[in-house]
Amino acid sequence: MRLGLCGLISFLFFCHCIQGQNPSRRATISGYVREIGSQEALIGVNVYVPGTTTGTTTNTYGFYSLTLPMQDSLRLAYSFVGYETVLRTSQLRTSQTINMDLTPGQALAEVDVKAGPRGEKVSESAQMSTIDIPIAQVKKIPAFLGEKDVLKVIQLMPGVQKGSEGQTGIYVRGGGPDQNLVILDDAIVYNASHLFGFFSVFNGDAIKSVELIKGGFPARFGGRLSSVIELNLKDGNREKLHGEGGIGLIASRLTLEGPLTRSKKTGQRSGSFLLSGRRTYLDILAAPLINAETRGQTKIGYYFYDLNAKANYDLGAKDKLYLSGYFGRDKFHSRDKVENSDTDLSWGNATGTLRWNHLFNQKLFSNTSLIFSDYKFQIASVERGTTDNQLYSLQYNSGIRDFSLKYDLDYYPSPDHSVRAGLQSTYHRFTPSAVVLQNSAISQLTSNVSTIDVVESGVYAEDTWRPSSRWRVNGGLRLSYFKQKDVGYFRPEPRLSGAFMIKPDLSVKASYALMNQYVHLLSNTGIGLPTDLWVPTTDRVKPQQSQQVAVGVAKDFVDKGLTLTVEGYYKDMNNIINYKEGASFLLINDPTSANSVRWEDNVTAGRGWSYGAEFLLQKKVGRFSGWAGYTLSWTQWQFAELNNGQSFYPRYDRRHDISLVGIYELNKRITLSATWVYGTGNALTMPLSRYNADRPGMSFSSVDGGSGLIQGLFQNGRIVEDYGNQKNSFRAEAYHRFDVSIQFHKQKKHHERTWEVSFYNLYNRRNPYFYRLEAVNSTATDPGRTALFRYSVFPIVPSVSYNFKF
Template sequence: MRHCAVVILICLITIPAFAQSKYTLSGYVKDSLSGESLIGATIAVNGQGKSITSNQYGFYSITLPEGDYNIFVSFAGYQPVQMALTLNRNIAFNFPLLQQGMLESVVVSSRRRDGNVQNAQMGKIDLSMNQVKAVPVLLGEVDLLKTLQLMPGVRNAGEGNTGLYVRGGGPDQNLILLDDAIVYNTGHLFGFFSIFNADAIKNISLIKGGMPAQYGGRLSSVLDIAMKEGNMKKLEVEGGIGAIASRLSIQGPIKKDKASFIISARRTYIDLLIKPFIGKSNAFYGSGYYFYDVNMKVNYKFSEKDRLYLSGYFGRDVFDFRNSRRSFNARIPWGNSTATLRWNHVFNRKLFANTTLVYNDYAFSFGAAQNDFSIKLSSGIRDLNGKVDIDFYPAPRHKLRFGGLYTYHRFTPNILSGNQGSTVFEPNNESKKYALESGIYIQDDWELSEKIKVHMGLRYTGFTQVGPYKIFQRDADGNKLDSTVYGRGSAVKTYGGLEPRFTIRYALNDATSLKAAVTRNNQYIHLVSNAGSTLPTDLWVPSTYRVKPQQSWLYAAGIFKNFKDNTYETSLELYYKSMDNQIEYQEGYTPSLKDPEETFTFGKGWSYGTELFVNKTKGKLTGWVGYTLSWTWRKFAGLNEGERYPAKYDRRHDMSVVAMYEFNEKWKISGVFVYGTGNATTLPERFYVIGGVLTQEYSKVNQYRLDAYHRADISATLTPRKKPGQRWEQNWVFSIYNVYSRLNPYFIYFDQEGSPYDGSLKVEARQVSLFPIIPAVTWNFKF
């Protein structure tokens, strides 16, 4: 019945309202110099009030009545173009766009940049890599996640951390995709730097409200990141040498205008810098830490209708600890591996299909050895995924997308093995779990009139925990009595549900619109953390017979208005989000080797707030101001005596100011100021001495606040002028992180002095701060 309904819907909206002849203009929008496809470019028809955006592969299609038209094409960071045409037949045309500042002789139109007002989508943030690279960052390492944290509704996990907390949601509630592959851990150096190498990234889109039906499996947001495809025209080499890491990227044609490649690598050299200062007599000689990552992509265009992409990412953090005096060694590697194979096929001018196969793996390992004793602890998650997405352009005012996916999950939470001499400890595999996840969806961008545009979709998802698996029955003391055994592939527990999505835009005039959205989401996998930020030791666990899927409803409304010919973009959004089946560890939790599910407690959460955004897009001075006023609550029967409490990442006030100024062709400066209410935290309120041992009595959950967080950063970029005929390009980036050296709180601990036996015991709270003022220099090159 569901398939019949889809067919009927397609048939109804393709019935022409008039007998007038209609023709289709279709093709791709590309970078004119590299041949890279441009995602989300706007193709608008002058005088018709009609526009469409290019899809994730730069493809567009628009059907119009026979006649004469002016077509305007625009994309952020590129010079817009205008083309006059007579549409009396189907036309295939690829629009080449030129980056701003490349040539002054190009004839451009005055097409307004008003997608934030005209599109029905709410809560969407598109960032160009030029914006990301202009923002000053810690130790000069360009970081797209830290740039997103400067947007309203998006906050960080703490000092220097790349974790994203979107509209009251946790870090596991963000669907983070790199070329369609899910990324489960986004941080290097325990979360202080993201795994995304800016030199390898082409496009960044964050959707924090009104999530389209094509995305699912998370409650809060979608971060869709596309890697560069490789220059189709010429060989390019670029890179940089920074304070703690260096980068190198090579891209170019395998066969000009037919196939291309890109390889991008990055590695830190913290271990190499400190090695000369640790002598061989030092107990820690040979210890060290480093991370590296590699992005690779190749693509081949078989014809104008078929194109194949193969991309991958591999990254690792490696921490070694060696103590020669105690004969103790430890090695802790963790990281992500992904591989994506995609096939684009254009069936006709109105039908575009993409078929994707994805492999992704996140693994954490801890290995230690002392004398003849060794131990190893492993955890992680591995997926195999296949999906099909189809774009269908049936009529001038409709853009349909529909498709489906199927994923096989393998979860490995805490598998322990080891040996003592000749005695071998066998792994305890009881906690290893398997699951199947599936989904189908249909969505439609429908322009009802010049004033009303809707985006509506429906998604159905299913999730089944499968064997091999054992469910143990236990006595009151937790001892195993009996078990139920499920064979390989046998269903243990199944969940599923419908997820409606609806967004509407009402245009008050060309520069002002009102929008509202409601979305339902189910989330079947969960990150359970005992810390305030995402660490490699955090566990990904599936929904099981014991753990129910998370569910949410999000309601949002806002007004969007542009001023001075779209020089200033402004928006004011309100939202309310409810979240069921939230997961935390039980009160008094301590790590153990039993199944983590046995230590969970379940509750609910809700968040609400308002977000103000003012963005200046033109002129020598550009930048934005973002402000969020919000509340985030949690309530668990097994925590805080069943009373509600603010979530750790609840932040009443959150403000970011970002400014970029171009003095001339040589010098550009940028600055950032951030302010946020301090994190909620739980602290001891009373101390007792019992039997000579200092005992603490803690407050209610998150009853206290750390001091407010604020910081200012600045950077200046020097780009030497190129000599005539010179291919070599370079620039120097000078940055200062935390200009006035604000000692922001990272956490509070209590120090004790004296003795409880003579009454001299003193307990004093002390604050730990991480980063004072930090200058950095980075040299970037390209040829």
């Protein structure tokens, strides 16, 4: 595999080097683009020749390279959403380095129209099914309890289905929560939620950029079927100490960033740092209420915290070091004095990334990363007797730990080619479960599942190519390899996407991607809770695989600052796994007999398919900004051992999904924003009838489809619910809500402060959270009737928060 990659990369480089070599007539301009005042590297800045389609964009580290014919006067433009466009004229007689600083603010309208910034045009990009969301917009959108959350903003995008009420679960084009590759500074985050899924682990104050890719995946990404969510932390302010934070109803946060040492040679700052922390105080707020309710007999506490840290240092003009990390934890504790029992739950992530950038020359840029990622979930429960002798003890642990090496090359031979190639190898250690049970009646029993060690590797090469003024193509190949004991899988993954320009601002696009996934998430709920279990591909469980085809149209309305994309897709998924009927992670071990059971015995493999259409009208800048999104989709799964082998709609299949987001800058002091969302109800499995198992035939009745009621008489005995033969045949009521917020800004001499008042679910829609069958008007002699009850969790929820910058 290594020889194949080396040959592929060498061939691409050789071809492009021949094309790009003509030193007597061509020269290269390269450099870094940063934000003025902070020297923060800017990702995705458009560097182009005005009035032409010749240009490039900065990479993840703010680097760009552009090779052009030599000329006496060259005019270059630097443009980026949310920043003023800069025009620079210079001679291009020899290769040179030009570093550029951009000023935050609105781009000049007359420059946009006359120069025609190519990089801001969605219609000119070969990539499709990709959405980047400005962090400035994320901070202005209404948020649940005032906590700004990038994952919940991603949920507002077409093609992304939301999970249960208020949760951060993400389901992209029919895929499950485990099929999303969530990356923070190159490190995988396996569980991206706090508070059992109601908040994500990402603090918006520390995030520099976020991008969602839901189809047409570039070859540099692999390991998941449905989406890539790439997040990058801020580098830190190189000019001065800067801070921001906020105080909300349930949590507070603080971020500090500033310069490190100053270079003796250049006099400029040679590095910077960032520290960002957040903690909730739910445990402090809830303690008095719980004590009053239980008279001090029960103590329940919960809190979460997270910490982001990053430092970077310039080793010289061509070498830079970056060290970043994340650590977060959720902790729940319950102490019952009456039962004399304790229960503890904790889960969290830890990541670390050490990166080395090296500039070989003006056309070749490299990055080497050492990456660590660790996710753990733990349960500890103890019951004691009246004399404190231990009667029962249960401990459950699961997790996944990664060590990775990643090497990437960016090569810019000419304006018509941008080549990327690299490799990554990850050593996974899975702990599917480890249970220790002690019981005084049956002595001490131990049942453990040993750790599972596997290696996952991939190599890739891709080229973004402009064969003519009308065509844009991104083609690539990824070779993935997975090894677990004596089992190995080698899979090629071709990728291709392209755009054809019908007009300067209108294009048609198409893409194809084959993806493989070697890790799986076992879930009973499909919500993505910390109790879900990460397991690897084995000799009995094959890798998941998907093929996705998408076609679409992209249109830019340059004078209005609008972009419109319409896409249709079809995705086929094979070897997806699910629990068998009645199985769960708690049944993986049998402590009563101390026999170990392989988790593979509790799962079944199947396939799924999804297809639909998506519409997105987006405006990123201006006094009024936001987007309108609509999704029409169908998703079905089929497992040989579920639903009698018949296909069924998974829980989060939604026929219609609508999101409307608006942000309006009333003036410099007041910002208004609102969101409205609508979605078809979830597909659920509900009982069709109930009957008395002790007296069969006495009373049997079915659901009334109109009223949703189950009526009948039941005698004393065990009641059995009949779910029928069709899984998820019941549709919950449609979900919709309206959120609003208003921000009041005040600029002081040395700091800025913002008060925000928001209302979640303004018109108090009682959206279904779950359904339950319950007896109505029952007595000792009359069982009454049975009705289907809907339960909601969030009515209108007001919140107030205070935010500051200095």
